[in-house]
Amino acid sequence: MRDDYQQLLDEISAVLGAPATLEDRDFGLIAFGAHDSEDDLAMDPVRTRSILHRRSTQAVRDWFEAFGIAHATGPVRIPPDPAAGVRMGRICLPTRHRGVVRGYVWLLDDGHLAGVETGGPGTPPDPRLAQAMDTAARIGALLAAESRAGAQVGEFLRELLTGTPSDRETARAGLLAALGPAAEDSLALVAVAPWSLDAADDAGPVPALSGIPGAAAVCAVPGTGLAVLVRLRTSASVEPARSIASRLLRSPRAGQAAAGIGTIRQGLDDLPQAWAEAVAATRAARAEDRLGPVAEWSGIGPYRMLTGLAHTTDPAVGPLLQPAHARLARTAEVFLDCSGQAGRAAAALGIHRQTLYYRLTRVEALTGLDLDEGEDRLLLHMALKAARLGRGLP
Numbered sequence: 001m002r003d004d005y006q007q008l009l010d011e012i013s014a015v016l017g018a019p020a021t022l023e024d025r026d027f028g029l030i031a032f033g034a035h036d037s038e039d040d041l042a043m044d045p046v047r048t049r050s051i052l053h054r055r056s057t058q059a060v061r062d063w064f065e066a067f068g069i070a071h072a073t074g075p076v077r078i079p080p081d082p083a084a085g086v087r088m089g090r091i092c093l094p095t096r097h098r099g100v101v102r103g104y105v106w107l108l109d110d111g112h113l114a115g116v117e118t119g120g121p122g123t124p125p126d127p128r129l130a131q132a133m134d135t136a137a138r139i140g141a142l143l144a145a146e147s148r149a150g151a152q153v154g155e156f157l158r159e160l161l162t163g164t165p166s167d168r169e170t171a172r173a174g175l176l177a178a179l180g181p182a183a184e185d186s187l188a189l190v191a192v193a194p195w196s197l198d199a200a201d202d203a204g205p206v207p208a209l210s211g212i213p214g215a216a217a218v219c220a221v222p223g224t225g226l227a228v229l230v231r232l233r234t235s236a237s238v239e240p241a242r243s244i245a246s247r248l249l250r251s252p253r254a255g256q257a258a259a260g261i262g263t264i265r266q267g268l269d270d271l272p273q274a275w276a277e278a279v280a281a282t283r284a285a286r287a288e289d290r291l292g293p294v295a296e297w298s299g300i301g302p303y304r305m306l307t308g309l310a311h312t313t314d315p316a317v318g319p320l321l322q323p324a325h326a327r328l329a330r331t332a333e334v335f336l337d338c339s340g341q342a343g344r345a346a347a348a349l350g351i352h353r354q355t356l357y358y359r360l361t362r363v364e365a366l367t368g369l370d371l372d373e374g375e376d377r378l379l380l381h382m383a384l385k386a387a388r389l390g391r392g393l394p
Helices: 002-016 045-053 058-065 127-162 165-184 239-248 271-287 323-337 342-349 353-367 374-389
Strands: 020-024 029-032 076-078 090-097 100-108 186-193 215-221 225-231 258-261 294-296
Touching: 002 020, 002 029, 002 100, 002 127, 090 127, 100 127, 127 165, 127 215, 127 225, 127 271, 165 215, 186 239, 186 271, 225 239, 225 271, 239 258, 239 294, 258 271, 271 294, 271 374, 323 342, 323 353, 323 374, 342 353
Parallel strands: 258 294
Antiparallel strands: 020 029, 020 100, 076 090, 090 100, 186 225, 186 258, 215 225
16 A cells, blocks of 8 residues: 555656655655755755654644644645744645545645645645645545554454453454454564543544554554554564654654553464553553663563552551652662662762661661561562552652
8 A cells, every 4th residue: 555655646746846745644754755856955854854754843743734734625835934944845735535634745845836825725726736636635535545444453453452352352353354464473562651542633543554664553542552563574573663662652642651562472362461561561661761761571670570460559668658758768769779789879879878878777667677688678679669660659
């Protein structure tokens, strides 16, 4: 299907005599035309970034959307905005289907196309633009068809990950039929959380597969986040999944999210367990900055165990977790992270060793635990990490 987009985009470039770029409505790159100019300055940095990073910045998106492109039915001329990095103006051709905008075709505006209004739709007298809009409508229909197909595959994925045993068997059969031979490849599951599920627009909260190269299926899992099934080139590396996770974290819907990647699976049978691992890795990445923003299940250490435990607070450690004792809790956590080595802990905290000893004495008084005893240290360390996992620590 990607070749179909490229062919249609090339048709527009040929008709208008200008290089074109196609993005989905979330400004994810789908296809782009060759830029034949020998003048490096003519290569607009926004276009360059979109091609290299496959997505525009939020500042660029805000500038373009301010001109009503999401509701336009015809070409829209957009002036440059150096503050947003838009050094050259644009002509935007919305790709619509049945009244819903599905994406945008972008052309650098060098003034050779006349009859396009600034800031709103127009009826251009130039027949080339009318022909280009007809092709843009064909792109819109293709994007809509892909969205419908992607939504169905996404439903199969969600049922396989979260449904009842009978639902999972039905979903597995549906995924197997939809993915074909790819269903038996090396696969990884990516979880992104939190993910905004506020479908305030017609396209809904789930990104289109066309904007996630390498993804086999994508769905929203209410109460958790976004799930993406990724085809891998080899069973030895999750790099394609990591790349997709990093790209999704730049989406406005991700907010302050993190991402997790489950263990590589061969085929569909173990995907529910891979999803549990991906979600656990996401929780760990949100709890520990050093693990994120994208964490793999294999790399989260003790959180592999802690994420599987019920979130409870040990009565002895409860007083230490009160906001008034946040500094003491942090001191105890760093001390235990440093294997009880006072010099390392004091240096990590930027305090004198005597200050460290004083704080640890207060920790023992609050908890009733003896930090010279291995089991007490283990209990305190687990409780502090569990509290961090539940976002109970700063």
